[in-house]
Amino acid sequence: MLDRDLAELFGVPVKRLNERVKRNSGRFPDDFMFQLTLEEGKAVLLSRSQIATMNRGSNLKYRPFAFTEHGTVMLANVLRSRVAVRASIQVVRAFVHLRQMLATNEGLARKIEALERKVGKHDADLQSVLSVLQKLLQQPATAKRPIGFVSPGKK
Secondary structure (H helix, E strand, C coil): CEHHHHHHHHCCCHHHHHHHHHHCHHHCCCCCEEECCHHHHHHHHHHHCCCCCCCCCCCCCCCCEEECHHHHHHHHHHCCCHHHHHHHHHHHHHHHHHHHHHHHHHHHHHHHHHHHHHHHHHHHHHHHHHHHHHHHHHCCCCCCCCCCCCCHHHC
16 A cells, blocks of 8 residues: 555544654565555556546655555554554454464364364274274085984984
């Protein structure tokens, strides 16, 4: 997002936003924020408007800053407006909630792993039972006894 959009979102003038960024430059590495050229900034502003001309006073005089999502979160931490403070609080709450979800999932993962170990042991036990049954099925059949009454002399 561009600096002017974030300034509007956080309820501060663009000048103050850029001032805070420059005073806290160590908090904004290259993957959090970068600066557009004047031509790029003008192209972005013109691409937003359906009318080819800009409103009076909308001309770019300075190279705009563009912020990534990480830069936007950091910006909320360095600004002092009510909206920025609320945004920072929401980010902290989101991370706490995420940590709680991961802890819950970690416990669940341990339970599943324990179940897998139990099932794995049962699989080995079942495999040994099956092999014994197969051996019994493969043993040669014994001679059949005749059905019915057999006299003692014919045995």
